[in-house]
Amino acid sequence: MLVTLVIVCEAGFWVLLALGLGLRYLARRPRLGAAVLLCEPLLELTLLAAAVIDLKNGGEPSWTHGLAALYIGYTVAYGHYTVKWLDRHAAHRFGDGPKPPGALYGTARAVHEWKLWARTLAGAAVALALLQAGIWYVGDAADTSGLRSWQAVALRILVIQGVVAATYVIWPRKAPATTPDTP
Template sequence: MLVGLIIACEVGFWVLLAGGLALRYLAGMPRLGAALLLCEPLLELVLLVVSFVDLKNGGEPSWRHGVAALYIGYTVGYGHYTVKWLDGHAAHRFAGGPKPPGSKYGKARAVHEWKLWTRTLAAAAVAYGLLQAGIWYVGDTADTGQLQAYQGVTLKVIGIQALIAATYTIWPRKAPADAADQDAELAETKR
């Protein structure tokens, strides 16, 4: 049941996102679209409650609870960022909004990668905390080894993301000549 709910939450996230953006930019109903987008955190709340109810009713702590915690953590760390990123692209594509800024090269890309690392850190902290709460919640009544293994996964993900950000800092990508000209034009239009 928990796996089905995780899948339903993921599908629901994308359905609400697509529906909210379609209402905002294709149907011309920005308030209704925003209201639909604001319903997305309710999916994670339902998943959190069902996970703890499953544990309360004697469910054996397993990989399903670990995946649920990681999913909720990811949504906390990256959910708003994803919605904002897609909203910017939808506004550009369907409503004549400005092209979303990108940071593909140099110091700007390194800064972007470290910002992503802080999001990953937030996601991992939430997931780790939920897993620890689950471990405390079931106490000695069940084997919590799988939940502890998922805590280790969160720490590894933080380390991998830090390595990725560090590579962009140490070895920044150089912009091709035509891309540098486009970035300069974009910076000029923002002034």
């Protein structure tokens, strides 16, 4: 059941995002669009409530609870960032907004990657906290190895993102060479 709910929440995120941005820029109803976008956190609260209720009703802690915690951590860390990023692009494409900045190079790109790593750190921290709370909640009454393995997954994701960010420091991305326009 939780896997289905994670999928529904992910699909719901994109549906609410498309609906909110559509209302904001295509229907020219910015307040209504913002209200729809503000409903998005209700999806994660629903998922969290379902996971807690499942554990409370004697559900065995499993990989589905771990997936739910990781999903919630990801949306806490990247949800607002994703909405803002897409909002800037929609404002440019469908509204009168400025063109969003393009790809970054050199130091600016490395800083951007480390900011993404900080978001991943926040998401991992939320997921780890939710998983640990689940472990403490069920206590010794059940096998919590499924939840502990997802804690390791969250830490691996954090390390991988750190390695990616470090590569932009070690091997900075260079701007493409500009060619002079010839008539």
